[in-house]
Amino acid sequence: MARAVSTRRKLTMTVLVWLVALIIFFPILYTIITSLKTEGEAAAGFSMIPSFTFESYQAVLAQQDYFRPFFNSVVISIGSTIVALLVAVPAAWAMAFTPTPKTRDVLMWMLSTKMMPAAGVLVPMYLIFLNTGLLDTLLGLSIILTLVNLPIVVWMLYTYFKEIPVDILEAARMDGATLGKELVYVLLPMAVPGIASTLLLNVILAWNEAFWTLRLSTTNAAPLTAFIASFSSPQGQFLAKLSAASVLAILPILLLGWFSQKQLVRGLTFGAVK
Numbered sequence: 001m002a003r004a005v006s007t008r009r010k011l012t013m014t015v016l017v018w019l020v021a022l023i024i025f026f027p028i029l030y031t032i033i034t035s036l037k038t039e040g041e042a043a044a045g046f047s048m049i050p051s052f053t054f055e056s057y058q059a060v061l062a063q064q065d066y067f068r069p070f071f072n073s074v075v076i077s078i079g080s081t082i083v084a085l086l087v088a089v090p091a092a093w094a095m096a097f098t099p100t101p102k103t104r105d106v107l108m109w110m111l112s113t114k115m116m117p118a119a120g121v122l123v124p125m126y127l128i129f130l131n132t133g134l135l136d137t138l139l140g141l142s143i144i145l146t147l148v149n150l151p152i153v154v155w156m157l158y159t160y161f162k163e164i165p166v167d168i169l170e171a172a173r174m175d176g177a178t179l180g181k182e183l184v185y186v187l188l189p190m191a192v193p194g195i196a197s198t199l200l201l202n203v204i205l206a207w208n209e210a211f212w213t214l215r216l217s218t219t220n221a222a223p224l225t226a227f228i229a230s231f232s233s234p235q236g237q238f239l240a241k242l243s244a245a246s247v248l249a250i251l252p253i254l255l256l257g258w259f260s261q262k263q264l265v266r267g268l269t270f271g272a273v274k
Contacts, residue, residue, distance in 0.1 A: 028250070035243035042239035056244035063241075064230055066248060073223040073249075075138050076213075077206040080145035081199055084153045087146075089195075092157035093183060097166060107158065110151035118148075118211050129216055136218045144216060145206045153202055160194030161187070200260050207253045224249035 034042050035057065036050035060066070095103050125144070126135070134140030164187065172186045188195065210225040217226060228249050231242045 028254075031243045031246050034239055035247045037240050039238055039240045042243070056240040057248070060231065060241055060244045060248065064227060064245075066227065069222055069224045069227040069249075070252070072138060072141075072221055073207055073225075073252075076141045076145055076221075076223060077203045079138070079142040080149065080206050081202040083142065083146045084150050084202055085195070085199065088150060088153040088157050088198075089183070089188070091154050092161050093187065095154075095158050096161035096164075097169060107155060111155060114151055122215060125212075126215065135216060136220050136222075138221045140216060141213060141221055141223070144212045145209055148209065148212065149202050149205050152205070153198055156198045156201070157191070157194065160191050160198075164190050200256070204253055204257060 030048075033048060033050045036052050036054070037047075038051060038053055038055065041047065041051060095107065129135040129140050129144075134143065168190070169182055169186060172182050177186065207224075213223050213225045214229060217223070228242070228245045231238060231245045
């Protein structure tokens, strides 16, 4: 029997949820508002009323080539995600369906690498990329983003695969299915929601990665994070231009997240207690 909830409690929780959502969204909203101001208005101080001018966008597009960093971001985000899935699917299958006593320890070790400060390995990674010719290349950035996000991808796929009944896979083996057919025709179709949400989340994480993309690229492979950083000048912050560049950089991924939110929620709640 469902617990009765008073109207006052419903109203309080609704207001609280909207307040938290507004606090989370406010930085993006204020960035959009600032991008619609002149440089003088942006430097004058906090104000929620823009002049609705697009001169900052015109200046940004005239000063820097937007489409090349955009193309680079698309390539490294999708490329690193595809490679991560190709590695993570077999790894997650092995951990979920043929575990060993050390499987949990391996998973925890993989996740612990995400807690290590990236700056601690910056110098060796930079030297490796420099000596192997991967510095400022799309291939190099795709490799580093794959390595950065691979632990999360493996963990998410592992949790999804654990919810799939082993009996179904055993029945497929009894019917003569090989390991490849078991993966392609039995496991993957059942885990489509989880794989899709993992793919979308990894694309978002790769798109937003700034630490490695700024330090391992200069011009040829520079993504949109470098596009934003180019408007931060030592002579002063051009806040309106910086906000316009930020909006242009985050708009594609915001639209992707908005239109795929149903799939994201469906995948992230896959296997949850109903």
